[in-house]
Amino acid sequence: MRRISYNDAIREAIKQSMEEDESVFVYGEGVDFAKGVFGIPLDLAKEFGDERVFDIPMSENALTGVGIGAAINGMRPIMVHQRIDFTLLALDQICNHAAKACYMWGGNLSVPLVIRAIVGRGWGQGANHSQSFHSIFTHFPGLKVVLPSNAYDAKGLLIQSIRDENPVIFVEHKFLFGQEDEVPEEIYAIPLGKGRKVRKGKDVTIVAFSQMVLEAKKAAEELSNQGIDVEIIDPRTSYPLDEKIIADSVKKTGKLIIADIDWLFCGITAEISARITENYFSYLKAPIKRIGLPHATHPCSYALEDVFYPTHENIIKAVKEVVRD
Amino acid sequence: MNKSNFGIPDGKLIEMYETMLKIRLVEEKCIELHPEQLMKSPHHYYIGQEAVAVGVCVALEKEDHVFSSHRSHGHYIAKGGGLDKFMAEMYCKIDGCSKGKGGSMHLIDTKVGHMGSSGIVSGSIPIAVGSALAFKMQNKKNVAVTFFGDGAADEGILYESINFAALKKLPVIFVCENNFFASFSKVSARWALDNIPGRAEAFGVPAKRVNGMDVIEVYTATQEAVKRARNGQGPSFIEAITYRFKAHCSVGDDVDPKLRTKEELEHWMKKCPIKNFEKILVDKKILITQNINQIKHKLQKQIERAVEFGRNSPLPDRDELLKDVFK
Numbered sequence: 001m002r003r004i005s006y007n008d009a010i011r012e013a014i015k016q017s018m019e020e021d022e023s024v025f026v027y028g029e030g031v032d033f034a035k036g037v038f039g040i041p042l043d044l045a046k047e048f049g050d051e052r053v054f055d056i057p058m059s060e061n062a063l064t065g066v067g068i069g070a071a072i073n074g075m076r077p078i079m080v081h082q083r084i085d086f087t088l089l090a091l092d093q094i095c096n097h098a099a100k101a102c103y104m105w106g107g108n109l110s111v112p113l114v115i116r117a118i119v120g121r122g123w124g125q126g127a128n129h130s131q132s133f134h135s136i137f138t139h140f141p142g143l144k145v146v147l148p149s150n151a152y153d154a155k156g157l158l159i160q161s162i163r164d165e166n167p168v169i170f171v172e173h174k175f176l177f178g179q180e181d182e183v184p185e186e187i188y189a190i191p192l193g194k195g196r197k198v199r200k201g202k203d204v205t206i207v208a209f210s211q212m213v214l215e216a217k218k219a220a221e222e223l224s225n226q227g228i229d230v231e232i233i234d235p236r237t238s239y240p241l242d243e244k245i246i247a248d249s250v251k252k253t254g255k256l257i258i259a260d261i262d263w264l265f266c267g268i269t270a271e272i273s274a275r276i277t278e279n280y281f282s283y284l285k286a287p288i289k290r291i292g293l294p295h296a297t298h299p300c301s302y303a304l305e306d307v308f309y310p311t312h313e314n315i316i317k318a319v320k321e322v323v324r325d
Numbered sequence: 326m327n328k329s330n331f332g333i334p335d336g337k338l339i340e341m342y343e344t345m346l347k348i349r350l351v352e353e354k355c356i357e358l359h360p361e362q363l364m365k366s367p368h369h370y371y372i373g374q375e376a377v378a379v380g381v382c383v384a385l386e387k388e389d390h391v392f393s394s395h396r397s398h399g400h401y402i403a404k405g406g407g408l409d410k411f412m413a414e415m416y417c418k419i420d421g422c423s424k425g426k427g428g429s430m431h432l433i434d435t436k437v438g439h440m441g442s443s444g445i446v447s448g449s450i451p452i453a454v455g456s457a458l459a460f461k462m463q464n465k466k467n468v469a470v471t472f473f474g475d476g477a478a479d480e481g482i483l484y485e486s487i488n489f490a491a492l493k494k495l496p497v498i499f500v501c502e503n504n505f506f507a508s509f510s511k512v513s514a515r516w517a518l519d520n521i522p523g524r525a526e527a528f529g530v531p532a533k534r535v536n537g538m539d540v541i542e543v544y545t546a547t548q549e550a551v552k553r554a555r556n557g558q559g560p561s562f563i564e565a566i567t568y569r570f571k572a573h574c575s576v577g578d579d580v581d582p583k584l585r586t587k588e589e590l591e592h593w594m595k596k597c598p599i600k601n602f603e604k605i606l607v608d609k610k611i612l613i614t615q616n617i618n619q620i621k622h623k624l625q626k627q628i629e630r631a632v633e634f635g636r637n638s639p640l641p642d643r644d645e646l647l648k649d650v651f652k
Binding site: 025051052056057059061062063064065066067068069070071072073074075077092093096097101102103104105106107108109110141142144165166 | 390392421422425426427433435441443445449453454456457459462469481485489650651652
């Protein structure tokens with residue numbers, strides 16, 4: 001099958017969604033820039049007109065509200081943030097309005113709005129250009145949060161997010177952009193809330209989100225050389241969370257490691273750990289281990305970045321600890 | 326058409342009077358019933374400001390969209406929102422316009438184009454702009470209106486929204502109801518310069534300050550703004566100077582040495598938009614006392630029926646709690 005990269009898959013998902021449904025439009029700071037936002041050129045304006053692909057003022061909060069208003073009035077907007085960090089400027093519209101619109105107005109309307117948020121990370125980008133805090137959005141009832149880890153998922157999940165009647169935060173990791181995968185040319189959708197078994201194994205379950213799926217795969221290869229057979233689960237969405245796919249794996253392995261790109265404290269790793277402990281305690285043969293960011297701000301210096309961001313080595317270490325136990 | 330009657334058909338003038346009176350009587354009924362403690366949700370009464378909601382909404386079509394704030398009873402009723410559903414919402418019942426999940430601050434009646442009120446100051450402003458964007462993209466001639474108070478004029482998102490609406494020439498009307506108080510903060514504690522229209526003009530948006538106690542003045546300004554919007558000429562901004570006769574929230578008058586004196590309140594109450602308009606209509610013989618009594622009687626019956634409907638509606642079932650989180 002044809003292989004394309006993660007960013008090309010995202011572009012294709014937008015293009016095909018715009019062809020499928022004329023209410024879909026896309027907007028964001030620099031979104032129609034020729035070179036594209038991180039290599040995702042939305043030169044789609046040529047095809048669909050600049051009414052459906054347009055640049056915006058640096059007004060994240062208002063433009064999120066604009067997306068909500070368009071969404072409740074029959075459109076399917078896709079808003080793009082070059083860094084997820086900038087979504088914090090729009091928390092009122094995302095959390096007080098998009099998330100609550102359906103509920104607080106008694107189900108009278110819905111907000112089919114997609115907010116694409118790119119995780120910048122690395123190369124000294126520091127405190128305000130490197131973050132990845134999908135757990136914040138996962139916390140709010142009314143939002144769906146999607147974290148594709150490969151090109152195939154990126155396309156299918158984005159198409160489904162656009163079709164969904166609810167607001168979706170779509171988190172794209174820059175480190176995945178060049179990753180190629182087999183991606184069908186036709187339009188297809190992957191349901192939100194269904195995880196994927198990335199690797200079958202019997203000794204330890206690793207639940208990994210976004211870029212940590214790559215790290216988990218690397219760890220699995222090394223561990224397999226040492227006779228340890230890990231199972232990797234990619235939940236694909238932090239809300240809705242596919243608790244069943246995680247639980248089924250834990251029932252088999254009895255050991256769970258959760259790896260995320262977000263902070264550990266109050267993050268999705270803590271939530272999964274709590275749920276598995278509450279509901280499947282008797283299956284656990286070792287304490288759950290979590291891998292994620294320490295309680296510090298994203299640093300600039302590469303000396304500190306090396307310590308701050310976990311890699312496959314942290315996963316290997318955690319696996320060995322639980323296997324030894 | 327008779328110029329002495331503002332160039333407006335008598336039927337329209339009577340509709341304005343009746344709708345203002347309806348808002349007033351509905352809220353007075355809420356105030357009367359509130360001590361029963363059955364309407365368990367904070368109310369922000371609109372009494373005193375009726376000419377703004379009515380002057381604007383009478384200039385709109387049913388398909389035009391209105392978005393409003395926490396002080397939203399007037400906008401909901403003026404746009405034609407259902408009274409039974411309104412009262413049921415006040416009683417937190419399942420037949421309420423928001424199934425009892427929203428309350429007084431989250432009213433909605435999409436069938437008549439009231440697209441929701443937000444409890445966050447300035448919250449619905451960009452949403453109205455987005456609705457206007459959709460109208461434009463769909464080649465519809467409709468207009469979106471956002472009602473907000475002088476408090477929202479302190480929020481940055483207002484200016485982000487005006488700028489974008491001006492940039493894209495969107496069919497949206499910004500209606501700032503300046504009642505001098507953002508909850509308990511006076512304009513004088515918040516602004517160096519008392520010139521809200523000037524702020525909108527800085528973005529190239531035509532802006533006007535009108536007497537918000539005069540329904541005709543509000544209506545005329547809105548008509549002009551609606552015309553611009555429907556002609557594709559973009560947004561307009563209206564600042565309506567008005568006054569709330571009741572407390573910021575719930576029953577009371579907020580007379581307080583730091584906030585407002587009894588004299589100030591009484592001064593503004595003399596400008597009551599309904600009483601003064603009623604006098605004009607009577608003087609012009611558009612209404613006679615008998616008509617007024619008939620209108621009052623009709624409205625009171627409607628309100629009583631709505632109260633009964635609200636009282637008798639069931640409370641939401643427990644399993645409603647987790648419904649409507651997602652569509």
